[in-house]
Amino acid sequence: MRYKALLPGFALTIITITSGSWAAQQSNEPIQVIAPVTNINPAMVELGKKLFFDPRLSKSGFISCNSCHNLSLGGTDNIKTSIGHNWNQGPINAPTVLNASLILAQFWDGRAKNLKAQAGGPIANPGEMASTHELAIEVLQSIPGYVTEYQQIFGNDKINIDDVTSAIAEFEKTLVTPNSRFDKWLMGDNEAINDTELAGYKLFKETGCTGCHNGPAVGGTSYQKMGLVAPYQTDNKAQGRFDVTGNESDRLVFKVPSLRNIELTYPYFHDGGAATLREAVDTMGRIQLGKQFTDAENIKIVAFLKTLTGDQPAFNLPILPPSSDKTPQPMPF
Amino acid sequence: MRYKALLPGFALTIITITSGSWAAQQSNEPIQVIAPVTNINPAMVELGKKLFFDPRLSKSGFISCNSCHNLSLGGTDNIKTSIGHNWNQGPINAPTVLNASLILAQFWDGRAKNLKAQAGGPIANPGEMASTHELAIEVLQSIPGYVTEYQQIFGNDKINIDDVTSAIAEFEKTLVTPNSRFDKWLMGDNEAINDTELAGYKLFKETGCTGCHNGPAVGGTSYQKMGLVAPYQTDNKAQGRFDVTGNESDRLVFKVPSLRNIELTYPYFHDGGAATLREAVDTMGRIQLGKQFTDAENIKIVAFLKTLTGDQPAFNLPILPPSSDKTPQPMPF
Numbered sequence: 001m002r003y004k005a006l007l008p009g010f011a012l013t014i015i016t017i018t019s020g021s022w023a024a025q026q027s028n029e030p031i032q033v034i035a036p037v038t039n040i041n042p043a044m045v046e047l048g049k050k051l052f053f054d055p056r057l058s059k060s061g062f063i064s065c066n067s068c069h070n071l072s073l074g075g076t077d078n079i080k081t082s083i084g085h086n087w088n089q090g091p092i093n094a095p096t097v098l099n100a101s102l103i104l105a106q107f108w109d110g111r112a113k114n115l116k117a118q119a120g121g122p123i124a125n126p127g128e129m130a131s132t133h134e135l136a137i138e139v140l141q142s143i144p145g146y147v148t149e150y151q152q153i154f155g156n157d158k159i160n161i162d163d164v165t166s167a168i169a170e171f172e173k174t175l176v177t178p179n180s181r182f183d184k185w186l187m188g189d190n191e192a193i194n195d196t197e198l199a200g201y202k203l204f205k206e207t208g209c210t211g212c213h214n215g216p217a218v219g220g221t222s223y224q225k226m227g228l229v230a231p232y233q234t235d236n237k238a239q240g241r242f243d244v245t246g247n248e249s250d251r252l253v254f255k256v257p258s259l260r261n262i263e264l265t266y267p268y269f270h271d272g273g274a275a276t277l278r279e280a281v282d283t284m285g286r287i288q289l290g291k292q293f294t295d296a297e298n299i300k301i302v303a304f305l306k307t308l309t310g311d312q313p314a315f316n317l318p319i320l321p322p323s324s325d326k327t328p329q330p331m332p333f
Numbered sequence: 334m335r336y337k338a339l340l341p342g343f344a345l346t347i348i349t350i351t352s353g354s355w356a357a358q359q360s361n362e363p364i365q366v367i368a369p370v371t372n373i374n375p376a377m378v379e380l381g382k383k384l385f386f387d388p389r390l391s392k393s394g395f396i397s398c399n400s401c402h403n404l405s406l407g408g409t410d411n412i413k414t415s416i417g418h419n420w421n422q423g424p425i426n427a428p429t430v431l432n433a434s435l436i437l438a439q440f441w442d443g444r445a446k447n448l449k450a451q452a453g454g455p456i457a458n459p460g461e462m463a464s465t466h467e468l469a470i471e472v473l474q475s476i477p478g479y480v481t482e483y484q485q486i487f488g489n490d491k492i493n494i495d496d497v498t499s500a501i502a503e504f505e506k507t508l509v510t511p512n513s514r515f516d517k518w519l520m521g522d523n524e525a526i527n528d529t530e531l532a533g534y535k536l537f538k539e540t541g542c543t544g545c546h547n548g549p550a551v552g553g554t555s556y557q558k559m560g561l562v563a564p565y566q567t568d569n570k571a572q573g574r575f576d577v578t579g580n581e582s583d584r585l586v587f588k589v590p591s592l593r594n595i596e597l598t599y600p601y602f603h604d605g606g607a608a609t610l611r612e613a614v615d616t617m618g619r620i621q622l623g624k625q626f627t628d629a630e631n632i633k634i635v636a637f638l639k640t641l642t643g644d645q646p647a648f649n650l651p652i653l654p655p656s657s658d659k660t661p662q663p664m665p666f
Contacts, residue, residue, distance in 0.1 A: 054405075077388075079663050
């Protein structure tokens, strides 16, 4: 930990290196380091990566997973609610796919229990990719490059949606973002974050933000009501967990989002209603914690949040296998 | 050259290595090898690559250059005519950006004299990216990561559209696709293409296809009338060079497209009217050359055309610098 003692006329910085191990330091904090991914199937990751970038999984031939979970843009689309087939306005803000493997369930309302269950949803959603699982499989089965790759991984040449979503999920497991400055600090590098950022983190903890935003994903460990202390004003129709369970107590209860890479995943909240981190921090303070952050406090917390940006996906742009004469034609219009 | 003499009972393959240099062999053929790109500005390429992938150059924040010139898909979108802002149906098939630096002018009607002149068009086209140059520059100027990179390249921090399109063009210059099997054959590797493919190439030359499809891009060296011998049937409204010059003799005169990577850039023609190479070869034979190819001839020519697929772009998916609180909001709806 670093302590700065300000005396009249000069500044003295005393740096004390914690004698304990990195692991020991981590265990004292509500936020944990993101570990690099292990235990994945590399061939399945390569197939899943291609599928993630392939717009032929959509009816139009234009929209891929990467359209709304753009890995050049923090795994999201940076618009309030997404654009789907026929320029349909989506009902909710696209959550980032980065670190999605670290959180308790998928979608804002948690209706998919894991990445694999999520991956099939948008393909067949008429307002998103607007295909069907049957058509998507027919398309993939008609592409010789995919059939060969599939055969090598799954041992047969009859592609099915279960394996397709497994492959996409396997790729998505690799989309963790270790080595953020904050993680370096957690692991004992006291120079990794500056005094303002550290003060922001302390404030983040002391005010109670870590009550929900904790764990390696800095969130994604629980569902919480949006507007715990004061109601959240929005025109968005989403009712969160209520839409899944039908329980009145689940109304406006959403999955707590990860704050990893939050600098990249604007706009914020399930309705994309907060354009900036400054606005998001202010709103969260007021409606979740009953706390009006001062400008100075807001600046510190935002500075801390920006230390959560980790290593972004680093891989070659996938080159997709070409369609064949038998491939069903896209139907964009 | 390879000659295969078939005798009863066994096959004898005689391979004669041409004694002349690679250059000598090339000079005898109407198609030339694609040279790897040289003489580029690497920093400008990196900036241009980011801009090419950045949907913030569009009004919606959703459409980038790569949306319709998808480098995972042969530099095109593989749909008949492109999808633009608000799901606008584009008037014409998106030409590939691969090897576009090798051709005489840009757009099907050649209205842009070079890559730089082309790059500014879609950004401000209401049916494509639907932004304006002024708004696009305001967006880029608000993104600190771009300002820093721009400053390092251009020596000042006032971004302008001229430099932006220069950077995109500089990146596009790198999108050449050398090392196709056909180029290896041109350079003297007789094993690079098989007998069917070689027969297809001979037929391609003898029938007169190389009259238009010649040079390193196998096209892109001239404008020609679509329907020289027999009229081309289409509902597409595009009138080609006539739309640029107003000369009656330019009606339905289009730029001859490159056939490089043609296996990847379906559907074919300015209206995307041919879904398959088989259909495209058949139509071209009939309406441009007055020749009805037999099935056997068609198969050979298609086999040859598939040898024109070269090295696809190989680079890490670009990670884009985040917007700031001052960045104008996207306007998707």
